[in-house]
Structures are given as C-alpha cells and as structure tokens.
Amino acid sequence: MAIKKIESINVIPFIDIMLVLLAIVLTTATFIAKGAIKVDLPKASAQSVKVEKPKDITLTVDGKTYLDGVAIDKSKLITLLGQTPKETTIVINGDAKMNYEYFVGTIDTLTGAGYTHLSIATKKE
Secondary structure, eight states: OOOOOOOOOOOHHHHHHHHHHHHHHHHHHHHHHHSSOOOOOOOOSSOOOOOOOOEEEEEOTTSOEEETTEEEOGGGHHHHTTTSOTTSOEEEEEOTTSOHHHHHHHHHHHHHTTOOOEEEOOOOO
C-alpha cells in the first residue's frame, strides 16, 4: 500500500475562523475605546431621584482632618455628617506618609456611625 503525498492544505476554514475572531476584537475594541455604549434614554414623567454628592474627608500627615475642604476637629466629624444620609459615598483622601492608626481610626469612626459606602482615593502611577 502506497502512502499518498499531501500536496496542498485547505486553509479556507482557518481564514473563516480568523475573520470571525477579527470581527469580535474590532467590535469589543470600539466599546472599550468609547468607554460606554451610547443609548438614547426614554423620557418619564416621574420625578428623578436626587443623587447625593460624595463627601470628601482629607487626612493630612500632621493629623489634621478636613471635611469638603474645611478644617474640622476629628471628634466632631460624625456630628458634622449628622444630616448626611448613611448611603452617601464618602471619599477618604489620606496622605501616604500619615499615621496608619489615624487612618484606621477614621474609618472605624465612620463605619461605627453606620456609613458603609467608603472609598479610598489613590493616584495612578
């Protein structure tokens, strides 16, 4: 029995698969580049929900506390946040060289008062 020599390879199925993969990559790349899918939202007669602006707490290396850019006493932080809903996002801006215990104490004070939406601000390297 003689072995038959293959003289050509059918590459059409390989090209089909590559074209499908290329279409998928190009489609998803446009969504990533724009950051969002553009949608024309419908109008409604119901009242819109008011979104609270996040509160900013800044902790400095020398132990000072600022609430929305105003210097405050750390012991009065919860009192000053008294009217703020517990679902409000609170962004904590902490100096990289500050005392870790001071930072954790602030988070502990906020969570003890019922604030659960806490974010820590960082900068991208």
